[in-house]
Amino acid sequence: MQKIYIAGPDVFEVNSIEIGEKLTALCKKYGYEGLYPLDNVVDFSQSKQKIARDIFDANILMIQKADIIIANLNSFRGKEPDSGTVFECGYAYGLQKEVYGYIDNACNYIDSFAENEKFAKNGYFCDKNERLIEDFDYPLNLMLACSTKIIEGNFETVLEFLKGK
Template sequence: MKKIYIAGPDVFEQNSIEIGKKLVKMCKKYGYEGLYPLDNVVDFSQSKHKTAQDIFDANIAMIQKADIVIANLNPFRGKEPDSGTVFECGFAYGLKKEVYGYLSHTCNYLDSFNEDEKFAKEGYFCDDKKRLIEDFDYPLNLMLSCSTKILEGDFETVLKFLKGKE
């Protein structure tokens, strides 16, 4: 049975344990073993840095065990996905794992900016801080979009896609 590492900012939700159980159960329904980061057992009585290192090490070990990573790449605390999730995708890609992501909407990244958040400059668009806005007709930065198969929908959308590939 292939193992799926479940990446995303869902671990920061108030009901993160229930979310994880639901996603792991959904993996099983489609014939996969789900690996959810909060399934790791960590000692929170130690220093914050030691606890953080233990969480990091446990999640890295889970990704190494996984065959596939499915990541929630929806915006988190801004326009971009959770930075930890992005790291996990890049790490998995480097290990030659299959990496999939899902977004509620897969519009062009440029289109995610409101008209008052961008302005044209010499044939390009810039944000309000005069930084170029990437426009490669991808929903996210090219490094993530070129390394990850991104689907519009939710976690189950990716599971259905994977089953259709078999």
């Protein structure tokens, strides 16, 4: 049975355990074994930095054991996906794993900026801080878009896609 590492900022939600149970149950429904980061056992009586390192090491091992990574790439604490999730996608890609991400809206990244959040300058769009806004007809930064199959929908949408491959 192929293993799916479930990446995303869902681990920061108040009901993160319940979310993990739901996502791993969906994996099972589609014939996969779900690996959810909060399934790792970590000793929380240690220093904060040792806890962080243990979480990091345990998640790395899970990614190494997985065949497929499915990542929640919706915006988290701003316009971009969770940085830890992005790292996990890149690490998995480097290991030549299949990497899939899901987002609620797969519009072109530049279109995700409201009209009052961008302006044209010298033929390009810039944000309020005069930084260029990437425009490659992808919903996210090119480094994610070129390494990750991005699917509009939710976790189950990706599982349905995998079964249809």
